[in-house]
Amino acid sequence: MSQLPSAKALQHLVDETFQQFHGLPGGENASYIPYLASVPDELAALVIVTANGDVYQAGDIEYRFAIESISKVATLALLMEDVGPEMVREKIGAEPTGLPFNSVLALCEHHDKPLSPLVNAGAMASVSLLKADSAEQRWQRILDVQRRLTAGNVTLSDEINESEQTTNFHNRGIAWLLYAAGNCFCDPMEACEVYTRQCSTLVTCKDLAVMSATLANHGKNPISGEQVVTPENVAPILAEMTMEGLYDYSGDWAFEVGLPGKSGVGGGLLAVVPGKMGIAAFSPPLDESGNSVRAQRMIAQVAKSLNLNLYG
Known part of the structure; x- marks a missing residue:
């Protein structure tokens, strides 16, 4: 360069x-x-x-x-700090899916392992793997790292969050598939709800x-x-x-x-x-x-x- x-x-x-x-x-x-x-x-x-x-x-x-979905980078950074790169690779993955970001087929073809923390399935698995005792603590840690990475006044939009929470049925299905396969590490609806907030x-x-x-x-x-x-x-x-x-x-x-x-x-x-x-x-x-x-x-x-x- x-x-x-x-x-x-x-x-x-x-x-x-x-x-x-x-x-x-x-x-x-x-x-x-x-x-x-x-x-x-x-x-x-x-x-x-x-x-x-x-x-x-x-x-x-x-x-x-x-x-x-750019929020996935911030949550990934936080997860790397929590558990380290090798645990991220073992639990979530480091491979491209070759399919759309919300693909259920990508999960099914790989035994319900998400492959990447930067698709929806892997992002929800990442949220679930963060160190937290409650949904609110999980969310506050994500909001905090977004603010620290940007040095900006990042805030939750209630309007966007409501718009997404009331239409995220597809992601809820993905979360349950992850949970059924042992690849969601907290309550699946908590992981989906907090993930939806981080995108909002x-x-x-x-x-x-x-x-x-x-x-x-x-x-x-x-x-x-x-x-x-x-x-x-x-x-x-x-x-x-x-x-x-x-x-x-x-x-x-x-x-x-x-x-x-x-x-x-x-x-x-x-x-x-x-x-x-x-x-x-x-x-x-x-x-x-x-x-x-x-x-x-x-x-x-x-x-x-x-x-x-x-x-x-």
Whole structure:
């Protein structure tokens, strides 16, 4: 990877990339969650946060949107701290499913083991494996790590949470399958309910860029200065993101962009450049895999312009 350009050049790149792709046509808002379907589809943002804490941003940077599946990275980081990478791999897995993020078939084909903490089944198993004595303690620990990773005022949206809790029947079924196979480590409905809450928090694009910059900075938040993740746990998190971070498009993302990433159906997407920066983008319209159409193009353009592909 090349050295980073000047601050002026980085801001110019962010501005230019945003202008090029913020109005890109294609994709549709997630419709299976009523709240997400109502988010204005013209919203868009792009943010870089370097490992030194410098911020470069453009677009709707103040807009707070649903974190959705990007929350899985935060919970995974917390679980790594609780039980260590090898226990995560043993109990949950480190393989791509090759199927959609909410696939029941993926579970059935692998004896109800989730394979990845970054699909819905594995995320609920991750929630259930956290050290906690109650649902509320489990939830508060997750909310706390989201705040520490982002150095932001992450809050639960009651509106999003209600919208998701009243439509999460598919996930409830997955939770019971996990429990029946011994792969859910607390009450399955508690795991599903807390998982649904963790997906219902509100973040900005900068929050996501700080989260990815924290992973880029060996687990130390470059804004707050806090060591949130043990350095030795960062590489396994990035490996999981490479395997399944963009669901069944993850292999193509690695092929085209070459950076560990994580998407959410709220329209957010982050990518980690180890030792250098975090990049995040946001725009609600999604492709068939559940990844933001515009966010993918914005981050891919930044990575290409700066020669950030890890395999290049």
